[in-house]
Amino acid sequence: MKMLLFFFLSIFLMGAVMMACGGKSGNQQSKAPEESHSATHGETPQEVIRVTIFNEYIHERENEFVRKIYPQGIHGAIASYMKNEPGFIVRTATLDEPEHGLTEEVLNSTDVLMWWGHAAHDKVKDEIVDRIQKRVLDGMGLVVMHSGHYSKIFKRLMGTSCGLCWREAAERERLWVVNPYHPITQGIGPYIEIPNDEMYGERFDIPEPEELLFISWFEGGEVFRSGATWHRGKGKIFYFSPGHETYPIFHNMEVLKVLANGVRWAKFHGNDQTTGIGGCYQVKEPLEKLSEKDYKTGVLEHPEEFMQK
């Protein structure tokens, strides 16, 4: 009982501190990114990364217990950490906002979108999903968290069911780093231990990850590919599984560090001039002179050579 008291006290204090830090997230309208940018972080100019954190923001409003853990919403908890990352300009967006807070303008000024959803995946409008997908293919990074595995946008980009096995039993999870050279695992030890998490287990129906970063061990006997990356078009995608709404996982400093690493990794630094992204481009003039053809409409060079007998 004392423990319970202590826990809520901590949460309360944490919330207070977060508010003091300016974490006025929640249902607010997305602001111009500059407003929430902490320019005070060091004199050395940092690469600017414009991060938008989407959260459906339902459990925190409807469930008292969840609200106590995330008084500012899951997006608020994440934002309060990200705002302190050098160069990060952070906005939030939630389901109830017009266009879910993900207008053309917001997405066009977003380098990396973070996504948390669970209870209302089907409430996300298809035209917004189309818009997000288009932006990802055009180079916007995407960091998908926990139950976001079953979001429309993640399924759309993966092409698979993104199903998995699960159990909610406050189990101990240990996320092992299996990829030591990846920037996303930088600054973490051989594993991250989370005292209580929802179990997510295999078989996780995703395309084979391009890079598998973390494998989770669960107390109840399962394993899970808990951190993985893919590319779609020019966009980089990072999925990271810890983070159920009934556990304070988005206050865990190691989890947040991995997510910040993920944001930095997901920002586009590639080739702006490639073609073939989003359309079929006719190239009328060949780069090399073609051989003489007697092949006009109806004329083949030597069809007899390769006909079926």
Add this chain to the structure above:
Amino acid sequence: MKMLLFFFLSIFLMGAVMMACGGKSGNQQSKAPEESHSATHGETPQEVIRVTIFNEYIHERENEFVRKIYPQGIHGAIASYMKNEPGFIVRTATLDEPEHGLTEEVLNSTDVLMWWGHAAHDKVKDEIVDRIQKRVLDGMGLVVMHSGHYSKIFKRLMGTSCGLCWREAAERERLWVVNPYHPITQGIGPYIEIPNDEMYGERFDIPEPEELLFISWFEGGEVFRSGATWHRGKGKIFYFSPGHETYPIFHNMEVLKVLANGVRWAKFHGNDQTTGIGGCYQVKEPLEKLSEKDYKTGVLEHPEEFMQK
């Protein structure tokens, strides 16, 4: 002029032979697979593979030149080859048939679906695309040909735009085998040469192939990843680029051989008992005994350890 005459003569003879062989494809209703199965191929029992060849079947009916090359339709040309492959049971399906010839019944009795489309990708109904995707995730193989790269089903499974660069100039194409250990490249030399093909060039907006099998060289100066594989759910996907409707590429014996190899490869031979395909499965009972928890709704084991300050 002589050449032209010879060409049409060849086409005609070919058509005649195909009819004689029983190639009554075209707009016909999908038949029970058994009917078209050539059981005469050898005494040794073969693995049965039920192949359904989808073709939108538009150019061949509307364009005289195309019709001369493919008097039975592109699906008919492919079917006439596939029917002679040991163990293959071949059906065709076209856009105008009810449900595009791809009813639940047909798909449920299809091991591998081949796909050709070009002019009418948007005419393929979304609910049929949903159905195909579901079957692929459940283990049906998919072989996508040429302009099928831009079909709804391929884009759905890839998650990308599947755009590319193209030019129609009857160019020489040379498909180099870059994967020597793959069953799909079996029986082919170091490369396949096609005298006249539409140019398909990079950047081809696909997820990085799991296995890159062929790279094409084009006379006009481009290259293309022309043969590649992916997996989605339990399904295996092979894309192979040669095959424009105005060239007799689906009469080319090497191209057809690769496609037949692709069908054999795409048939599912994996694990039937994995879970996590198509849904989220709750696993109520852990496989291992969990440690004692004081974590019920509202109680955390030791939250102070991992809270943000």
Add this chain to the structure above:
Amino acid sequence: MKMLLFFFLSIFLMGAVMMACGGKSGNQQSKAPEESHSATHGETPQEVIRVTIFNEYIHERENEFVRKIYPQGIHGAIASYMKNEPGFIVRTATLDEPEHGLTEEVLNSTDVLMWWGHAAHDKVKDEIVDRIQKRVLDGMGLVVMHSGHYSKIFKRLMGTSCGLCWREAAERERLWVVNPYHPITQGIGPYIEIPNDEMYGERFDIPEPEELLFISWFEGGEVFRSGATWHRGKGKIFYFSPGHETYPIFHNMEVLKVLANGVRWAKFHGNDQTTGIGGCYQVKEPLEKLSEKDYKTGVLEHPEEFMQK
């Protein structure tokens, strides 16, 4: 005590059965493959796969406990299972034989080589390792078991240290199938449970697997990528981790089934005509006519265009 008795009784009976089955493996000279081929398996002609099982064969001779589990040696236990697989022609080879039983003749008539070693990796001669590597690049399959991860041949083919973390504490291991479409996981349930195994844990220093098939959960809190595939040249490689000498894991029917699947998968069925395997081949004549060059030794076409300023 009763259990112990029962165990040794089982081992004894097993040995007897194996002898009855003709499992005269061990130190014997490698015989012509035909001798040990069970031709009786069904009337349907099977694809023939010539398997050679290498075992250093040290623990079983020096340690009484190990010998009781593997009276015919680990290679003998595996051979007794493989000999019953349709089409398999099985030989064994051990360290003490001349050339470790892996003469040019043996390797040239081997489709798939299985490898178990532990105590004497450094006793395997470099020239034999060279020979095996050459054969793998030329298409011989390789199935590496358990402590074989640290063998010269596996390290040679991987290019990495192949190090890992380990603990010998008879732990429960659960190998989860994460790749449902792969022939190697065929016929297995969602996981294999092994009551007692040596723990092998991450980080396993291997190149990112091309296909990750199994992930292991260990009672003591670790995870491991326990089944994975790679290709080198024309050769296919499968690593499977269960199998310590002090546990009867090579009598476990599920483990043996996976190994047999691995052998079938590792047999080469690819392209015999690709070049660029094992050498640098000069291609004197271009396939296409080159443009006129004024580039002879000492003459550049237009060097000024791309010089550094």
Add this chain to the structure above:
Amino acid sequence: MKMLLFFFLSIFLMGAVMMACGGKSGNQQSKAPEESHSATHGETPQEVIRVTIFNEYIHERENEFVRKIYPQGIHGAIASYMKNEPGFIVRTATLDEPEHGLTEEVLNSTDVLMWWGHAAHDKVKDEIVDRIQKRVLDGMGLVVMHSGHYSKIFKRLMGTSCGLCWREAAERERLWVVNPYHPITQGIGPYIEIPNDEMYGERFDIPEPEELLFISWFEGGEVFRSGATWHRGKGKIFYFSPGHETYPIFHNMEVLKVLANGVRWAKFHGNDQTTGIGGCYQVKEPLEKLSEKDYKTGVLEHPEEFMQK
């Protein structure tokens, strides 16, 4: 209550430690190889990357024509470009130097090693190759150029023959970017055109690249996977094919830009605390309490369950 006190105390101490070890990084001058470091590039502090360029340096000394193109040697041409890259500290090493200029000290202070060799691959001592491999597995990046594909170190890390097809005919080469999101292709157009290069053609006997960045088109009809990446241990490897000694390719600004991108990419930014790199580590104490075992030497828990019948 005590717990609470302890909690706040921890927070306080943590903060103090953070401040103490906090912001002193960044602006300090790097020492050691600074000699060739151009400190003039901009006021913004750059990440320091210590690059060592190895060249066998034979053709340039023995062949007058080559010497005219590369009067400072190929390494000199590359170094003169790299020295102007912000943050790069550049050294060179050649075959004739003691230990080929690649002493323990040099390698230990090298972040990324570049490699060019052709005529004298076999003159590179095996112990130096061992040393380089060890450093790569420990996190040193490696950029292999052109004929370096056949070097001992590249073959060692790949595990394959690294053979290919080639022709020296001053052909036009066009390197197409197939990976638009990779930092190595940043700042380049859809392709790089090289007026005269040695043809390198498939099949290139390398393990399937983790990331395929460039595909080359050659005038004479071949294609080649000309830019690709792999990881080995903690080390990152980039192979880039243009660059024959008889062409001024290492004066081509686009080629040099790609190489500089490659160096930046290859520098390690990953996880320093993973184990299993370079050795087999015994983990005596399990992280979780093990179940009671009656399995001591000679005792199995329940062997009867999984014995072969």
